[in-house]
Amino acid sequence: MTERTFSIIKPDATRRNITGKINAVIEEAGLRIVAQRRVHLTEEQAKTFYAVHAERPFYGELVGQMTAEPVVVQVLQGDNAVARYREVMGATNPEQAADGTIRKLFALSIGENSVHGSDSLENAGIEIAQFFTDADIVG
Numbered sequence: 001m002t003e004r005t006f007s008i009i010k011p012d013a014t015r016r017n018i019t020g021k022i023n024a025v026i027e028e029a030g031l032r033i034v035a036q037r038r039v040h041l042t043e044e045q046a047k048t049f050y051a052v053h054a055e056r057p058f059y060g061e062l063v064g065q066m067t068a069e070p071v072v073v074q075v076l077q078g079d080n081a082v083a084r085y086r087e088v089m090g091a092t093n094p095e096q097a098a099d100g101t102i103r104k105l106f107a108l109s110i111g112e113n114s115v116h117g118s119d120s121l122e123n124a125g126i127e128i129a130q131f132f133t134d135a136d137i138v139g
């Protein structure tokens, strides 16, 4: 089934100027980038986005990393896009990520792991709506 998922290319990647390399992996995996925008997240935006992790010990570090440099927010479209993108990203910890995945190829650490992708279709809808209107998405 054709789905849309939400993606963030994180500050560790924008800082290293590798957003194009990451987009190439996304596109080669059959996902279409149907909306994309560069944004420097405010602390409030990052805290809201990662509110589910508020009680975790790494929350402060995560918010700090996500606001350190601009990010690229994206909507990706394709067959089973939510699960497919999770596959393409690889495991949260790059040491455990499979060969060919974005995190295996580019991530620096479990925190600076280059990309975010929605973990469910429901969350994808919620996350997309935080950054894009329907008019921004051209499928």
Ligand SMILES: Nc1ncnc2c1ncn2[C@@H]1O[C@H](COP(=O)(O)OP(=O)(O)OP(=O)(O)O)[C@@H](O)[C@H]1O
Residues within 6 Å of the ligand: 053, 058, 061, 062, 091, 092, 110, 111, 112, 113, 115, 116, 117, 118, 119
């Ligand atoms: N142990 C940790 N130490 C530091 N940062 C962490 C740790 N665990 C997770 N993070 C950071 O928090 C983010 C969200 O954690 P989560 O467990 O939801 O991972 P994920 O589902 O693989 O990633 P994401 O939600 O970003 O797509 C991770 O992508 C990572 O940047």
